[in-house]
Amino acid sequence: MALPIEDYALIGDRGTAALVGKDGSIDWLCLPRFDSPACFAALLGTEDHGRWLLAPADEVVETSRRYVDGTALLETTFTTAGGELVLLDVMPTGDNRADVVRRLTCTRGTVTVRHDWVVRTDYGKVRPWVTRQRAHGNDVVVAVAGPDKFVLRGPRLPHGHDGHHDDEFEMSAGDEMTFSTTWIHSWHDVPEPLGFDERIRTTTQQQREWSGRSPDDVPHADVVRRSLLTLLLMTHDDTGGIVAAPTTSLPEDFGGERNWDYRFCWLRDAALTLESLLGAGYEEEALEWRRWLLRAVAGDPADLQIMYTVDGGRELPERELDHLPGYADSRPVRIGNGAVSQRQNDVLGEVMVALELARNAGLDETRNSWALQRALVDELADHWDEADNGLWEIRGPQRHFTHSRVMVWVAFDRAVRAAEDHGLPGSVERWRELRDRVREEILEKGFDAERGTFTQHYDTREVDASLLTIPLVGFLPGDDPRVLGTIDAVCADLMRDGLLLRYRTQTGVDGLAGDEHPFLACSFWLVSALAHAGRRDDAEVLMDRLCGLTNDVGLLAEEYDTERGRMAGNFPQAFSHLALVQAALALR
Numbered sequence: 217m218a219l220p221i222e223d224y225a226l227i228g229d230r231g232t233a234a235l236v237g238k239d240g241s242i243d244w245l246c247l248p249r250f251d252s253p254a255c256f257a258a259l260l261g262t263e264d265h266g267r268w269l270l271a272p273a274d275e276v277v278e279t280s281r282r283y284v285d286g287t288a289l290l291e292t293t294f295t296t297a298g299g300e301l302v303l304l305d306v307m308p309t310g311d312n313r314a315d316v317v318r319r320l321t322c323t324r325g326t327v328t329v330r331h332d333w334v335v336r337t338d339y340g341k342v343r344p345w346v347t348r349q350r351a352h353g354n355d356v357v358v359a360v361a362g363p364d365k366f367v368l369r370g371p372r373l374p375h376g377h378d379g380h381h382d383d384e385f386e387m388s389a390g391d392e393m394t395f396s397t398t399w400i401h402s403w404h405d406v407p408e409p410l411g412f413d414e415r416i417r418t419t420t421q422q423q424r425e426w427s428g429r430s431p432d433d434v435p436h437a438d439v440v441r442r443s444l445l446t447l448l449l450m451t452h453d454d455t456g457g458i459v460a461a462p463t464t465s466l467p468e469d470f471g472g473e474r475n476w477d478y479r480f481c482w483l484r485d486a487a488l489t490l491e492s493l494l495g496a497g498y499e500e501e502a503l504e505w506r507r508w509l510l511r512a513v514a515g516d517p518a519d520l521q522i523m524y525t526v527d528g529g530r531e532l533p534e535r536e537l538d539h540l541p542g543y544a545d546s547r548p549v550r551i552g553n554g555a556v557s558q559r560q561n562d563v564l565g566e567v568m569v570a571l572e573l574a575r576n577a578g579l580d581e582t583r584n585s586w587a588l589q590r591a592l593v594d595e596l597a598d599h600w601d602e603a604d605n606g607l608w609e610i611r612g613p614q615r616h617f618t619h620s621r622v623m624v625w626v627a628f629d630r631a632v633r634a635a636e637d638h639g640l641p642g643s644v645e646r647w648r649e650l651r652d653r654v655r656e657e658i659l660e661k662g663f664d665a666e667r668g669t670f671t672q673h674y675d676t677r678e679v680d681a682s683l684l685t686i687p688l689v690g691f692l693p694g695d696d697p698r699v700l701g702t703i704d705a706v707c708a709d710l711m712r713d714g715l716l717l718r719y720r721t722q723t724g725v726d727g728l729a730g731d732e733h734p735f736l737a738c739s740f741w742l743v744s745a746l747a748h749a750g751r752r753d754d755a756e757v758l759m760d761r762l763c764g765l766t767n768d769v770g771l772l773a774e775e776y777d778t779e780r781g782r783m784a785g786n787f788p789q790a791f792s793h794l795a796l797v798q799a800a801l802a803l804r
């Protein structure tokens with residue numbers, strides 16, 4: 217059975233990423249890309265759905281973990297009655313290969329190690345054909361199924377029993393053993409082995425150099441550095457696409473149906489990630505992402521999607537995997553995401569903010585990059601008043617969501633500013649007129665004057681945590697009475713044990729059964745809104761609490777179940793980490 221979500225840590229090579237459990241088992245890995253089918257899917261099922269375990273066979277009396285300073289190399293230390301074993305997990309970056317390297321070092325006494333290598337392709341469904349072969353002068357174990365080939369290397373290889381390749385062996389103080397699994401296309405020959413020491417050294421250097429540029433002058437600078445590194449791991453090296461999370465179907469409601477696939481590039485999540493990276497001083501990432509964006513949305517602006525595959529593809533049909541029981545029996549397990557065809561009017565606003573920040577950071581517009589923004593804003597000008605599914609991608613009826621309307625204002629506002637401040641060409645008069653019109657409309661229809669708060673949509677008196685972004689995007693100043701009233705109303709209606717829900721599910725607005733837990737990004741938005749409102753002390757108290765919720769290696773899922781003290785939803789979630797960075801920057 218899978219571990220609590222917070223007992224996993226992320227390793228990755230910026231092509232894909234794996235979840236390593238505190239028990240030494242890799243329970244989730246999609247190869248070679250974030251959105252490829254998983255070959256280790258025990259996270260959503262059992263060990264028979266694929267996993268790779270290296271851990272003491274003896275009873276473990278203590279486990280501690282850490283990332284090697286400034287890197288995403290994970291070090292797990294197991295203490296047993298007889299000794300101590302350190303497991304280093306690395307996915308080397310920058311070499312266009314897909315390898316997972318696991319190095320065991322016995323640092324004290326004697327430890328019996330258990331090895332279990334269970335590859336199942338197609339998300340735990342297909343048992344590959346596994347053989348022992350000779351390649352490049354060594355024995356290797358090779359698993360083949362359809363297009364995929366997995367090569368296990370190591371100084372001592374496990375043997376096959378009942379579909380598992382397992383082994384037990386003793387290690388004594390000073391012993392070191394390195395194993396690796398490499399993915400290749402099944403029609404290719406087994407590649408050369410990696411030079412482990414050299415790849416570990418370069419990966420360490422690259423990641424240290426990158427994370428060393430993270431700001432020191434923010435509260436919780438270490439947590440911020442880890443968040444930035446986690447966002448980097450979710451940015452695809454080759455294409456520049458940024459995924460929302462490396463997992464699918466970790467439940468928002470344990471045992472419920474709120475299970476979604478996040479292994480894709482949402483324009484919203486990616487644009488917000490970029491804002492955080494730019495705010496923290498990482499500028500070159502903006503260029504890569506803008507290139508990704510230009511390729512992904514190229515074509516008729518009317519065909520803009522709200523999400524794409526990692527390489528900018530448009531097809532990500534949602535389907536259910538019946539063969540997987542789901543994490544904590546949360547079914548269905550879904551791959552693909554039906555929200556792809558939704559109308560979400562906020563998205564262009566977020567994109568325009570990120571591209572404006574990039575411009576202000578010195579990234580010049582190319583003819584193409586501005587022409588595209590201009591075409592998208594003109595397209596929005598023809599449809600700005602249509603109802604939508606909102607940023608929460610609700611599957612209930614479309615509405616006039618206030619947050620979406622505010623982001624429409626943002627899109628026109630940033631387009632006008634691009635023309636005014638940077639002399640970029642476009643239908644500025646029309647954009648200006650629509651910007652002012654949507655603003656008036658929001659203040660009239662999206663504001664409940666009696667209660668002194670903005671509302672979730674135009675036909676309700678309910679509130680929504682997304683309204684906390686109103687001061688953050690500059691729609692109103694942070695100390696405007698309407699903003700202060702909204703903060704109070706959101707806290708009064710949506711606070712659960714000190715953390716914020718996105719909205720009240722009980723109203724049925726999202727068209728789904730069940731409930732959910734506080735959404736961590738919303739609580740970070742509250743920190744930022746409080747800071748903008750001049751309530752710095754309150755903001756700091758909440759920020760301290762939220763940073764205290766990160767797991768032992770600094771990671772956050774999408775939501776937090778305050779009753780059980782457990783993380784919920786996909787993990788780690790870019791939205792949570794990017795909002796953490798933004799909150800820290802707001803408190804700078």
Ligand SMILES: OC[C@H]1O[C@H](O[C@H]2O[C@H](CO)[C@@H](O)[C@H](O)[C@H]2O)[C@H](O)[C@@H](O)[C@@H]1O
Nearest residue numbers: 460476482485553555607608609610791
């Ligand atoms: O709440 C139902 C929706 O949940 C998912 O959307 C959430 O995740 C997205 C990626 O991080 C984020 O952009 C969005 O704001 C969140 O609501 C899911 O992807 C949707 O299919 C689902 O309808």
